[in-house]
Amino acid sequence: MFSSVLIANRGEIAVRVIRACKELGIETIAVYSTADRDSLHVKMADRAVCIGGPAARDSYLNMSNLIAAARNLGAEAIHPGYGFLAENPHFANLCQTHGIKFIGPQADVIEALGDKAKAREIARAAGVPLVPGSDGVVHNYEEAEEIAENIGYPVIIKASAGGGGKGMRLAHSPKGLKEALITARLEAGAAFGNEDLYIEKYIEEPRHIEIQILGDETGNLIHLGERDCSIQRRNQKLLEESPSSGLDPSTREKMGQLALDTAQAAGYFSAGTVEFLVDKYGQFFFIEMNTRIQVEHPVSEMVTGVDIVKEQIRIAAGYPLSYAQEDIKIEGWAIECRVNAEDPRRNFQPSPGTIGQYIVPGGPGVRVDSSVYANYTITPYYDSMLAKVIVWGKDRPEAIQRMKRALNEYVIENIPTTIPFHLMVLDNAFFQRGEVYTNFIQRRISDER
Ligand code: ADP
Numbered sequence: 001m002f003s004s005v006l007i008a009n010r011g012e013i014a015v016r017v018i019r020a021c022k023e024l025g026i027e028t029i030a031v032y033s034t035a036d037r038d039s040l041h042v043k044m045a046d047r048a049v050c051i052g053g054p055a056a057r058d059s060y061l062n063m064s065n066l067i068a069a070a071r072n073l074g075a076e077a078i079h080p081g082y083g084f085l086a087e088n089p090h091f092a093n094l095c096q097t098h099g100i101k102f103i104g105p106q107a108d109v110i111e112a113l114g115d116k117a118k119a120r121e122i123a124r125a126a127g128v129p130l131v132p133g134s135d136g137v138v139h140n141y142e143e144a145e146e147i148a149e150n151i152g153y154p155v156i157i158k159a160s161a162g163g164g165g166k167g168m169r170l171a172h173s174p175k176g177l178k179e180a181l182i183t184a185r186l187e188a189g190a191a192f193g194n195e196d197l198y199i200e201k202y203i204e205e206p207r208h209i210e211i212q213i214l215g216d217e218t219g220n221l222i223h224l225g226e227r228d229c230s231i232q233r234r235n236q237k238l239l240e241e242s243p244s245s246g247l248d249p250s251t252r253e254k255m256g257q258l259a260l261d262t263a264q265a266a267g268y269f270s271a272g273t274v275e276f277l278v279d280k281y282g283q284f285f286f287i288e289m290n291t292r293i294q295v296e297h298p299v300s301e302m303v304t305g306v307d308i309v310k311e312q313i314r315i316a317a318g319y320p321l322s323y324a325q326e327d328i329k330i331e332g333w334a335i336e337c338r339v340n341a342e343d344p345r346r347n348f349q350p351s352p353g354t355i356g357q358y359i360v361p362g363g364p365g366v367r368v369d370s371s372v373y374a375n376y377t378i379t380p381y382y383d384s385m386l387a388k389v390i391v392w393g394k395d396r397p398e399a400i401q402r403m404k405r406a407l408n409e410y411v412i413e414n415i416p417t418t419i420p421f422h423l424m425v426l427d428n429a430f431f432q433r434g435e436v437y438t439n440f441i442q443r444r445i446s447d448e449r
Contacts, residue, residue, distance in 0.1 A: 001317050002026050002076040002101070007041065008066050009081030011371045012388060013293070014041035017079045020309035029073050031066060033059035035379045040371040047073060054381045060084045063091050070100050077101035077316055083383070086292040087114050087163075103316040105270045105291050113266055113289045117160040117198045123274075123286040126265035128258045131277060131285040133200035141178055144199055148177055151201045157181055159188035160196035165235030167191055170202060200287075205437040206277040207246050208232065209284065211259035212300045214311050215269040216321045223256040224300045224308070225330045230436040231425060233348070238418070238441070239425060240296035241335045242303050245396060245434030246278060255284055262289060271297070271312045277438075295338065295388065298369060302334035302392040332392055333399040337407065339370075339387040341378050343416035352380045356413030361406035365392040365399075368410075378415065386417070396434065400426055421445075 004027035007017045014030060018041060021028045030045030035054035042048045049069045052059035059065070061084055070078055078095050080086040080103065089111035095102040104110065113119045117136045124130055132151045137160060138144045148155045148171065157180045159167030167188040169180035181197065189195040207230045215221040228244030229237045243252070259274035266289070273290040297308050306323060314322065342348040358374035370387030372378065378386060389406050393399030404426050407419050425431050430444050437443075 002313070004029060004046075004073070004075050005077045005079055005103070005313065006031065006066070006070045006073065006075035006100075007045070007079050007081065008060065009079070009084055009086075010036055010039060010041060010060060010382065012369045012385065013081035013083075013295075014039075015044060015371050016369055017081060017309055018044050020307065020313060021079075023307075024310060024313060026313070029069070029075050031059070031069055033381070035381050038376065040373060040376075049073060054379065056084065056382070063088075063094055066091075067094055067098050067100070070095075071098060075100060077103055077313075079103040079313070080292065082292045082295060087290070089114065101316050103270070103313060105268055105272065109266055109268055110291045113268075113291050115160050115196075116158065116162060116288050117196065119289055120198070120286070122266050123262045123289070126258070126261040128262055128286045129284065131200040131203060131287060134198045137196045137198055138181075141181060144177060144181055145174055147199050148174070151199075153177075154202040156200050156202045157184040157197050158200060159184060159192060159194070160198055161188065161192035161194040163192075167197075168235060203277050203279050203285070205439060206230075206279050207244065207436065208237075208275065208438055209244050209247065209255065209278050210273045210275040210294075211256055212294075212297065212308065213259055213263050213268070213272050213274060214306075214308065214315070214321060214323075215263055215272070216315045217269050217318060218320055219264075219269075220321045220324075221260045221263050221268070222321060222323055222325045222328060223259050224304045224306055224328055226252060226255065227296055227299055228436065229296060230438050231431075231440055232438050233441050235438075237296065237338070239335065239337050239422060240299050241333065241396075241399070242299040243330055243333070245436070246282075248282075251278075251282060251284065258286075262286065270315055271308050295385070296336055298367060298388065298390040299334040299336045302367070302390060303330045303332055304328055305331075332394050333396045334390060334392045335399045335403050336388050336390045337403060337422040338385050338418065339389060339410070339412075339422075340384040340418045341386050341415050342384050342418055344418055344421040345416070348418070350380060350384045351416040352378045352384075353415050354378075355415055357411055358413065359409065359411035361389065361409035363406075363409075365402050366406045367391070372412075386412070386415075397432075400432060
């Protein structure tokens with residue numbers, strides 16, 4: 001096993017990785033920006049080093065500072081968490097060049113799957129159904145128009161290098177398509193430094209369902225069932241659950257197998273996620289594969305009992321998977337709510353500031369992954385997620401009740417958060433019946449108040 005791991009991240013995921021390392025007996029090295037001196041991950045790690053100023057490009061995205069820190073402090077491996085450099089093939093390569101193990105898949109696999117148009121090709125070749133759309137990148141309006149006519153409007157224009165819901169545009173007509181191409185290209189260029197676009201048919205009222213996979217370096221691959229991430233606001237996930245209320249056992253089995261086929265075709269190891277949209281008729285389509293640990297991984301941990309981050313670290317250290325597919329049993333129901341420092345009454349405007357009193361929920365079946373504490377100051381430099389509340393129940397109704405109970409216990413004084421919004425979702429009769437889809441919030445909860 002590694003003797004020490006540097007965590008190239010901040011916030012709750014840095015804390016999550018530190019916990020996994022401690023349980024594995026690994027020394028932990030935190031990195032932090034000057035804005036994060038008082039962060040929990042800094043306090044929890046065995047050692048910590050400042051890597052630059054508040055702007056992410058000066059610190060958490062600063063590859064040479066991160067590599068220098070790892071070398072100076074003798075880290076054997078780097079865990080990238082999610083976001084920042086987690087899906088950056090150059091960083092994975094750089095780690096390797098410096099003899100530091102990158103905890104994730106190989107750089108060329110990150111690169112291939114990070115290009116969503118290429119990822120579609122890999123999935124198609126593995127026999128996975130895709131959302132109808134372009135074969136790879138579209139080069140001009142004429143080409144786009146022809147494809148859109150063939151698959152039928154509405155269509156969605158997506159950035160090949162996209163992520164976080166950015167660079168996506170809907171078009172209902174040829175005229176709309178022209179505008180969508182221009183704005184999506186501009187947005188993709190600015191956000192990702194890559195203007196490549198592709199087209200997909202817009203699926204009406206789909207569920208977002210993803211399969212968590214784990215693979216080791218000798219080619220063993222297993223999946224941990226699905227997560228339903230249909231509760232989204234502006235294409236960003238807010239509440240996730242496992243299993244999904246919308247899958248029958250045979251579809252679950254098929255999606256799991258196709259996720260493994262995709263991973264195998266890509267030469268994948270480490271933790272990863274294969275994402276699908278499932279339409280109203282139960283047909284499912286591949287959308288992308290994420291090559292990192294995901295925010296919502298705890299719901300899979302709660303229903304399978306597998307510690308995904310520990311497995312990920314063990315795999316990087318060269319161990320075989322601790323589980324075979326037949327060891328994986330889905331038990332009960334888990335739900336995660338992302339608690340963001342955002343004000344739902346002010347159009348989800350970020351609400352940084354200093355927390356006063358802070359009381360964390362507990363009791364049976366409750367887990368809170370967070371990086372804040374009483375008197376902690378949330379700065380405006382990074383994303384606004386301050387905690388994830390995850391609950392387990394024997395079935396979905398118990399999980400919903402337990403989540404309501406836990407969120408009502410949670411006191412985060414002085415900071416408007418998304419907790420009241422989550423309580424509205426949890427109380428919604430359609431949600432309680434499991435009738436969810438990606439535009440649920442828009443349709444069922446009036447969010448622009
Ligand atoms: P990103 O990597 O930016 O998160 P994804 O491809 O994973 O982008 O899509 C994010 C979300 O956007 C999906 O969960 C879904 O809500 C919506 N979406 C993406 N593609 C389609 C599509 N073809 N039809 C309808 N909704 C889509």
